Amino acid sequence: MYNVTYHVPVLTKEILNGLDDILQKSNSNQKIVVDATAGGLGHSSEIAKRLKSIDKLICIDKDSEAFKHNADRIKSDCKVIFINDGFENITQILKNNNIEKIDAVLADLGVSSHQIDVPERGFSYTKDGPLDMRMNQTQQRDAHHVVNNYTATRLEEVIKTFGEERYARQITSAIVNARPIETTMQLAKIITDAVPGNYYKTGGHPAKRTFQAIRMEVNRELEVLEKFVYDATHALKDGGRIAIITFHSLEDRIVKHAFKYLESPCVCPPKTPKCICGKVQELKILTKKPIVASNDEVNVNPRASSAKLRIGEKVA
Numbered sequence: 001m002y003n004v005t006y007h008v009p010v011l012t013k014e015i016l017n018g019l020d021d022i023l024q025k026s027n028s029n030q031k032i033v034v035d036a037t038a039g040g041l042g043h044s045s046e047i048a049k050r051l052k053s054i055d056k057l058i059c060i061d062k063d064s065e066a067f068k069h070n071a072d073r074i075k076s077d078c079k080v081i082f083i084n085d086g087f088e089n090i091t092q093i094l095k096n097n098n099i100e101k102i103d104a105v106l107a108d109l110g111v112s113s114h115q116i117d118v119p120e121r122g123f124s125y126t127k128d129g130p131l132d133m134r135m136n137q138t139q140q141r142d143a144h145h146v147v148n149n150y151t152a153t154r155l156e157e158v159i160k161t162f163g164e165e166r167y168a169r170q171i172t173s174a175i176v177n178a179r180p181i182e183t184t185m186q187l188a189k190i191i192t193d194a195v196p197g198n199y200y201k202t203g204g205h206p207a208k209r210t211f212q213a214i215r216m217e218v219n220r221e222l223e224v225l226e227k228f229v230y231d232a233t234h235a236l237k238d239g240g241r242i243a244i245i246t247f248h249s250l251e252d253r254i255v256k257h258a259f260k261y262l263e264s265p266c267v268c269p270p271k272t273p274k275c276i277c278g279k280v281q282e283l284k285i286l287t288k289k290p291i292v293a294s295n296d297e298v299n300v301n302p303r304a305s306s307a308k309l310r311i312g313e314k315v316a
């Protein structure tokens, strides 16, 4: 049975609208849709409802827990393939499944509510657990390694860049002085004690940004994103669509720039008399500004407040 608390998906209506031309296309050819971050299968199950028995839905997630809980949530005659892998491997994943081109691809980045809610996964700064934070639980690097082994300079850079945390220096020095640190609550307390007492008033929970930064570092979240956008776009059929939901300004910037590069027909330096770069336009951006959640959605699901959806269409 699907556990409804696993994850409440964001911008579902907007995703379905954005992919509607593909999902409703009435031809007899097989449609292939990839959900690259399938998680609790909220988006996948809605997409599946719109697919026919000849169609295929490829559900990818690097967290092996994802499909254990929710696979029976998909009610559709379409063929569903679950793949436990990183979306950065999309080219190889498609090759392994003898798929040359796809009609649409969706990615809803970040963590699922389930990952945060289960203390043993070590993502939460309000529930005690081991310092883990790995989405793929078979990988080696975990939060314990980042917190206890990174040099102060590197740790501060992670917290400052990925967390956009203005007290990165103070937090880093408190962490380094308190090593070894074993649990999430221990870390959250060290961070809380390191920032000014009025932090709550302006910045939310004092540990929020640092935990986000460590999670992004553990899972190399930004590193794999650009490659994914390029590889996923290359895999699209002409007229196919790519839709990406981000929750962080750095993620959104990567998607925005990758889309712009893919849309550009030429990348020669300005004033080059004749184009010599050989670049061709691959994408048409359908969302000049990212789509954001309605107030109604944010009221029932506050996670949606930072979500931004960008959609592009593959051009010949």
Ligand SMILES: C[S@@+](CC[C@H](N)C(=O)[O-])C[C@H]1O[C@@H](n2cnc3c(N)ncnc32)[C@H](O)[C@@H]1O
Residues within 6 Å of the ligand: 007, 008, 009, 010, 036, 037, 038, 039, 040, 041, 042, 043, 044, 060, 061, 062, 063, 066, 085, 086, 087, 088, 108, 109, 110, 111, 112, 113, 135, 224
């Ligand atoms: C916000 S949740 C997606 C929720 C999903 N859209 C739903 O409706 O339930 C993000 C998911 O992406 C997965 N994820 C993050 N980075 C990934 C990557 N590089 N490759 C595959 N899955 C990834 C996480 O494990 C998590 O389950």
